[in-house]
Structures are given as structure tokens and as C-alpha cells.
Amino acid sequence: MPPNNIVLIGFMGAGKSAVGAELARILGRQFCDIDREIEDEFGMSISNIFATKGEAFFRDSEIKMCSRVALYENIVISTGGGCFLSAENAINLSKNGIVFYLQVAIDTALKRIHNDKCRPMLDGCDAENTARLLMARREPIYEHFADFIIDANGSIIETVNLILRDLSKVGEPIPV
Numbered sequence: 001m002p003p004n005n006i007v008l009i010g011f012m013g014a015g016k017s018a019v020g021a022e023l024a025r026i027l028g029r030q031f032c033d034i035d036r037e038i039e040d041e042f043g044m045s046i047s048n049i050f051a052t053k054g055e056a057f058f059r060d061s062e063i064k065m066c067s068r069v070a071l072y073e074n075i076v077i078s079t080g081g082g083c084f085l086s087a088e089n090a091i092n093l094s095k096n097g098i099v100f101y102l103q104v105a106i107d108t109a110l111k112r113i114h115n116d117k118c119r120p121m122l123d124g125c126d127a128e129n130t131a132r133l134l135m136a137r138r139e140p141i142y143e144h145f146a147d148f149i150i151d152a153n154g155s156i157i158e159t160v161n162l163i164l165r166d167l168s169k170v171g172e173p174i175p176v
Contacts, residue, residue: 004074005097006167009142011135012081013109014102014152019159020078026160026175033078037065046080059086066092085138090145098170100163101146106135108153 006023008016017033024031035046038061042049049058063086069077070092077093084090093099104112110131143149148166152159168174 005070005072005093006076006163007093007097007099008076008078008102009084009099009145010081010102010152011104011106011109011138011142012131013112014081014104015112015156015159016078016102018156019102019152019163020076022156023160023163024076026164027076028175030072030075031078032069032072032075034062034065034069034083035078035080037069038062041065062086063088069093070096081134081138084141084145090141094145098167098172099145099147100166101142101149102152102159103139103142103149104152106132109135 006020006027006029008020008023010016017036020033021031023029038049038058039045041061044052046058049061059082062080062083066079066083066086066089069075073096077097079089079093083093110128148163150159150162150166164174
């Protein structure tokens with residue numbers, strides 16, 4: 001059976017959640033944001049999970065959530081920026097999904113997340129330098145697992161349209 005989920009990966013600030021929600025609306029599919037699912041499960045923000053339980057706990061929870069979500073069908077999935085650092089997550093979500101890497105310039109990402117205080121990987125440090133280092137480490141992983149690389153530096157609808165264009169190349173029915 002060909003993959004039928006759409007999986008969005010990329011760095012923080014790439015627009016995975018906003019693009020995913022709009023893409024799901026246009027395609028008439030359910031939307032699943034992995035980070036929001038984890039927040040709902042534990043009743044606290046990702047930042048609070050990092051602060052109170054630690055990154056290892058969060059990453060373990062993320063693996064468990066991705067294992068469950070990977071079994072869903074015909075949905076749009078938004079992942080956290082570090083989700084595909086786990087080979088288990090990448091393999092599970094790729095098995096039944098077309099993976100779109102929403103590629104964004106570091107300056108665009110930083111501008112988008114500038115006022116967002118809920119970025120635990122950037123807490124208590126030189127955020128810009130840390131973001132650049134994280135992106136340099138993560139970008140090759142995103143590229144490796146991506147079926148399509150999408151320029152996500154534009155608006156939400158521009159990014160959605162690029163995804164729809166590539167979905168049509170693999171025979172996905174696209175609403176008019």
C-alpha cells in the first residue's frame with residue numbers, strides 16, 4: 001500500500017504547524033501536531049516538560065507518540081524540529097507517509113520565533129548561535145529523510161501550494 005500520510009519536518013520556525021493545519025483543511029484531512037499531542041497527554045507545555053522532566057523524557061514521549069501516530073491513515077502530521085533526530089521516529093513516520101522538509105533560512109526562522117518563549121532548545125543561551133548550530137546539525141537529517149524539499153520562506157499559502165504541486169506529482173488527488 002502506498003504511503004497516505006503527509007509528514008512535515010523541518011527546523012523550528014519553518015511553519016510546520018501552521019502549514020500543516022492549512023494543508024489538512026484544504027485536503028479535507030485530519031491534522032495531527034506531535035508536539036500538541038504530547039502537551040495534551042501530559043497537560044503541560046513542551047517547555048514545562050523539558051524544565052520539569054528533562055529532554056530525555058520528552059524525546060522518549062515523542063518516540064511513543066510517533067509510534068502511535070504512524071499507524072493513523074490519511075492525515076497530515078506536523079513534527080517537532082528535533083523529531084527526526086530519532087531514527088525510530090523517522091522510520092516509523094516515513095513508512096506510511098510522504099515526507100516534506102519545510103526548508104527555511106535561519107534568519108527567517110529566527111525572525112518567526114523571535115517573541116516565542118516556548119522554545120526549550122533555545123532557553124538560557126545565545127539563541128541565535130544555538131539555532132545556527134542546531135540547524136547545521138539537523139539540516140542533513142531533514143534532507144536525508146525528505147521525499148520533497150519545500151521552500152518555506154514565503155507565506156503559509158505559498159508553502160501549501162508548493163506541497164500541493166509536489167503531491168500532484170505522486171498522484172495525490174488535489175482539490176480544485
